[in-house]
Amino acid sequence: MYAAVVRSFDSAAKYEMFETPNPDGKHEILVDVVAAGLHPRVRSQANGSHYTSKEELPLIPGIDGVGRLEDGQLVYFVAPDTSFGTFAEKSVVDLRRSVPLPEGADPVQIAAAMNPAMSSWVALCRRVEFQQGQKILILGATGNSGQMAVQIAKLLGASQVIGAGRDQERLHSLPALGADAIVSLVGEPEEVADRLGEAASEVDIVIDYLWGKPAESAMVPLLKRRSDRSRKLSWVQIGSVAGPTAAIPSVALRSANFQVIGSGQGAVSTAGYVAELPALIDAIASGKLNVNAVSFSLSKVEEMWDAPISHEQRVVFIPTK
Incomplete structure (x- = not known):
């Protein structure tokens, strides 16, 4: 599969071929990634500075996203705690950390807004x-x-x-x-x-x-x-x-x-975060929260990684070829 890959904490992610990860947990499946946001938390993940960093390389960045299941259902999901994130054509999803999107929800808007x-x-x-x-x-x-x-x-x-x-x-x-x-x-x-x-x-x-x-x-x-x-x-x-x-x-x-x-990872359990996802997704999907998203092909990840983007905008990558 194609993915954004970090091979050094001192340089931006690069778009390249990477071995497709295999689900190995009881609740894990492989999904097609539809959209994933470039959040500040993703940047700190990619440069190794976040307090949860395991300093493992190579790394596919991305902490959450919208994926498509085999039956076509779109889900918002929080990535498992591994080195294989969401900036890729496919990602492993733990179904216990995912929520179906309501019909008509914009995947780019959801991917942009959920983390902030x-x-x-x-x-x-x-x-x-x-x-x-x-x-x-x-x-x-x-x-x-x-x-x-x-x-x-x-x-x-x-x-x-x-x-x-x-x-x-x-x-x-x-x-x-x-x-x-x-x-x-x-x-x-x-x-x-x-x-x-x-x-x-x-x-x-x-x-x-x-x-x-x-x-x-x-x-x-x-x-x-x-x-x-x-x-x-x-x-x-x-x-x-x-x-x-x-x-x-x-x-x-x-x-x-x-x-x-x-308030953050550790202060709130994963189950606590997941329990709040449906109501927040509904608020975003129904237009109750203003979201300013701008989307790019994942192939442009190296070009856009440090590009000047307005603080009012949230960059979302779409893993299209």
Whole structure:
């Protein structure tokens, strides 16, 4: 079969012939891959930097996709935890990690949106006791996952969604996606923290794609301005775009009902992720979430791997010859 193959963590995947993998588990089958998204998680998989990396080469990247079963049924699936991912003409699927697509669903839209949408959806549905009417701050709302998180927070019933980010153009596009307020993260750290404290002190949940200094400097200002510090504030750490570590002041944990938790592989079981897939697929397929996908033949993988693409777009590869 043809596949995108990584033979060095220092170079992009290359389109070449590769031996077709064989299903060997009780619930595994081989499917034709219809579409697979080039997510940031795929890039970190391909360069060996993701915390789940096993540093095994050669590697076929791709962590999820849409496949076609022998009977023609389209399914969304999460790839097994092996070195053989979804950037190939065929992929092994564990049926326990797959969900049938509703009739009429666009495979490219599903492949583009599921991964960036899943982080905030699973965080709100599995990691915190989110209730309709609560208020949410999204740190890093101008990234692809952050923009999706704005939409998902509103869709799930948040009464107020505050988007915070650095990209000014994308920041000002967030109200059209459902943000009730926006906060610029450009400026001196103290000024930014003060703006966040003023705008978001009454939120119930923070969805954090940044971590690092932005998180570190914002925690205390948010807590100090709360009208009732005994009302829980849940800080959900999902991404670390701004840095892998953040110093959490001890006073933040003692002076308020404040919890910091993570959401990701390991924090949520595979079964937990799969249980959320049908509802999320329905939301995407029914047009409740805005998706900006651009598709390319998988044969162009090396050309498109580092090509300049708008952060508002999600690249999807279609394994056609």
